[in-house]
Amino acid sequence: MNFLETEDVVKQYANHLALNKVSIQVPEGKVFGLLGPNGAGKTTLIRIINRITAPDSGLVRFNGREFRPEDIYQIGYLPEERGLYKKMKVGEQAIYLAQLKGLSYQEARTRLTRWFEKFDIMPWWNKKLEELSKGMQQKIQFIITIIHEPKLLIFDEPFSGFDPVNAELLKKEILELKDAGHTIIFSTHNMSSVEEICDNIALINRSQVVLSGNVTEVKSRFRTNNFTIRFHTGSGKLQPIPELFSLLAEKDLAGTSEVRIHKEPGITNSDLLSALAGQTEIISFTEEIPSMNDIFINTVSGTNTTQA
Amino acid sequence: MNKIGLIIKREYLRRVSKKSFLLLTFFTPFLFAALVFVPLWLSTIKGDDAKQVAIIDATGKYAPLFDDTEEYTFIIEKGSSLEEYRQNPDKEIFAFLNITGDLLQNPAAATLYSQKQIPMGLKNTIDKTLSEYLKDEKLASYNIDNLKQIIEESKIDFNIKTIKWDEDGSEKSTSAEVASILGMILTFIIYMFIIMYGAMVMQGVMEEKTNRIIEVMISSVKPFDLMMGKIIGIGFVGLTQVFLWGILTTVLVSGSLFFFGGSASPEEMMTAQVAAQGMGDMATGSSDISIQVQEIINSINFKMIGFCFVFYFIGGYLLYAALFAAIGSALEQQEDTQQFMTPIMLLMAFSLYAGIYSMNNPDGPLAFWCSMIPFTSPIVMMVRLPFDIPAWELALSFALLFATSLFIVWFSAKIYRVGILMYGKKPSIKEMLKWVQYK
Incomplete structure (x- = not known):
């Protein structure tokens, strides 16, 4: 069953068509890779799924029915451009953001304590965010993204800013979340991580979906x-x-x-x-099975030349 | 708790617990009190020793006129001449008054010498003493009987008493001076707070945008809630500050008055203020005038003014804060704000000047129209409030202000919603207006 679907989603900015009839199907409990070069329209699509902006036309179906405003409580979003309040204490900030996602103060506190202990970062609780290194801030942001245990998780370039050890840790967490039944949308340029993590992909180029399907199936198509x-x-x-x-x-x-x-x-x-x-x-x-990297480059440059 | 409540709470608590807020809130009243009372206190301190002034009077008729004051002792010098002193300076003597001839015939015959800069106080004392004596001497030279008395009687000091009729015909003493001072204080407070807290809203919006936290926030809160939460939270901070300043100032001023031996009541404080401003001839401080001021102060409807102040504060703040939020949302760089801030600051400055000029004629056309136009009314109306303006004017002005505020909030929210997610080049006003139409 598809947990999230978009159907012919169109978004037009002043003089730029950001999304042109984009349809994707994200199966429940799988990791879905949303791929595409810079400026292809991935962020716009993610914003529409997050209800940050509304599409000009087209449908978004969530959990088998039409998308509703309260569905955002079921979404956890880790944006590519990370940011938190620099002057605010880590624990206080995490509780505040979790409350905004609909948790009660008590619930937020209990869950955060659990996660902080799991990541062994309890001593950071009363530190201001600006006192932490960039990698540490990323960890906090990751916890904040998943704290309300949303059914759908959206990670936009989750590995940027992580050292290899922590990237591995994060990859493990993502796969654990998948095993726990969460549906994950994973947007990245890092094609090797796509092969390791994703079950399905959609490749967006120039505002359109140019390639989509199961990773193994897509790869065999490019034999x-x-x-x-x-x-x-x-x-x-x-x-x-x-x-x-x-x-x-x-x-x-x-x-x-x-x-x-x-x-x-x-x-x-x-x-x-x-x-x-x-x-x-x-x-x-x-x-010689082509890597996702080759498929990405071939498809993107192929569509660019045919359209140019 | 709902989202907007959470945001208001965070914005409020974060700001009031800042050290800078606490310092500003608790020390500003001290600063104001110090500004009022330190000069008062300093003026009561006597100079260490009276300074000696030697009078070398060739005529002998002027020297006995000088009475010693607290600051100066006058010595009549008979033996030595000025030249002798010049050659063997006497350190004890501060200044020399040298009178060489009849001053009525030759006013230049008196000169004051000193090795130091001569203080105004001394010069004034000498001028006053001599001119009074010379005036009498001159009058006497006319040989008219009782001339002095006639002139004394012809001096009339006039200060009209103003009475305002109430609807029931009862009389109230009013004072244009007291009302003006009160109006001016309220105007400045509103002006200052709108600028201070409006700018704070803009900073807050820009901080969230440049921190990039906005995308996380927007995925859980509606942009409108986020903007309003911030505006309301910061507005409460402003009200808290005004409230605390009001209390602290009253306490401090009463305390200081008590310290200076006066009875401690806010009315006395107002009297002191009026006296200090030198308005009218109330400065003489006779008990009669004290009662009059008391009456005037009682005639001012403080409850009504307080109520209107809070509502104009809210309306004006909402209007400008929403504009500031829209500007903040569109920009990333602090340097870019100037271009957008300038028109707003000009409008604010215009309001302030309109307010000041309205003081002369609080019911004139400038005052009337500026207290109706929503962008200037919160500031200009403050000047007019103590003058008991008609209820319909107040109602109309309120309605216009709040309708416009709500429209500006709606309009700013449209810009804000798009602006906070726009990075890259600085948008033009034309582009920002286009955002309003986005779905």
Whole structure:
């Protein structure tokens, strides 16, 4: 079931169309990657989902029904541009923001104490925010985002400003939240984290969705049918078989050869492998699956050239 | 607790617990009290020793005229001449008055010498003593009987007593001076507070925008609630400050009056104020005049004025604070505020001057129109309030002010909503007006 859906959402600013009939489907309990180059319209879409701005036309469906104002209590949002009150004490500030998200003072206090203890940051409670390092502030902001246990979490570039150790910690937390049944929208430029975390993606470029779907499915759509094969140099030489495969490149390494081949359409991997096995002694056989990074760059530059 | 309440509470508590607020609130009345009482106190301190002034009088007729004062002792010098003193200075003697001839014939014949700068007090004493004597001498030279007495009688000091008729025909003594002073004080307070607290709203809005906390806030609170929460919270801070200043000033002034041996009542304080201002001839301080002032002060409807003050304060503050909030929301840089602030500051300054000029004629056309126009009315009306203006004028002015305030709040909220999320280049006024139409 889709927890959140947008249908043909359009947003027009003075002389710039920010979103052009954008439809996305975010399945419940999954991590959804919202990808796209800078200025593509991601932030506008996130703001519409947060009810910060209203769409000019189109629908947003939340939990299977039409979006309602009180649904914002079910959303936790970590914006790309982080910010908190610099002069306010950390604990006081967190309680205030949690109260604004609908928690009672007592409830906010109990939950915050639990999270602060979990992250081992209890001594920061009475410090002013400006006394903390940037990484520490990010942790506080993360806690504030999830404190009211919203069903939908939106993280905009969550890893920026974190060192690798804390980024790992955060990744673990995000996956734990997913396991606990939260639906997560994850907006980022960091494609390796998309592959690790996301179940589904939508790629927005120039105000439109240009690619969407399940990560594995999207990747298989971008299969090139190229393979890299390594074999012992002495065991024979690879000859192309026109109806099965063609050779792309050959490289001799110390004692082994590496050959890139292109498989003809309609041929199964097993057929290819048996044909190859007959010719030489194979060490490894790898399909060249494009990374999300390649898919991102190809799709974005592809749509840019066709539209230009 | 609802959201707007939470925001008001935070804005209020954060500001009133600041050290700067506490210092300003508790020390300003002391400063004011000091401004009033320190000169009063200093004037009661006597100089250490009376200074000696030697009179070298060639005629011998003027020297006996000088009576010793608290500050100066006059010595009639017979033996030595001025030249001798000049060569062997006598450190004991502060100044020398050298009179060489008849002053009626030659006014330049008297000169005052000293090694130090001669104080005005001494010069005035000498001038007064000599001119009184010379005047009498001159009058005597006319040889008219009782001339002196005639002139004395022809001096008339006139200060008209003003009475205001009430609807039931009973009389009330009024005083334009007291009403003007009261009006002026209220005008300044409103002017100062609108600027101070309006600017505070703008700072607060800009702080949230540049801190980037706004996006987190806006995802849980409606922009309108956020803006109004801030405006109301800061407004309460302002009211708290006015209230505390009022109490502290009364306590301090009463306390100081008690310290100076006077009976401690606010009415006495007003009397002292009036006297200090030198308005009318009340400064003579006879008991008769004291009663009169008491009566005048009783004639002022403090309850009505207090009520109107609070409501004009709220209306005026709301109007300007909303404008300041809209400006703050559109800008990121402190330096950019100047361009937008200038027209508002000019409007405020105009109101203040209109208020000051309205004092001369509190029922004139300038005063009337400026107390109707919502942008100037909170300031100008303060001048007119102590003069008992007609109820319909007050009602109309109130209605106009509050209707405009609500419109400006609505208008500013539209700009605010878009402005707080706009980063990058500074918007023009034209762009800001376009935001109002955004959905």
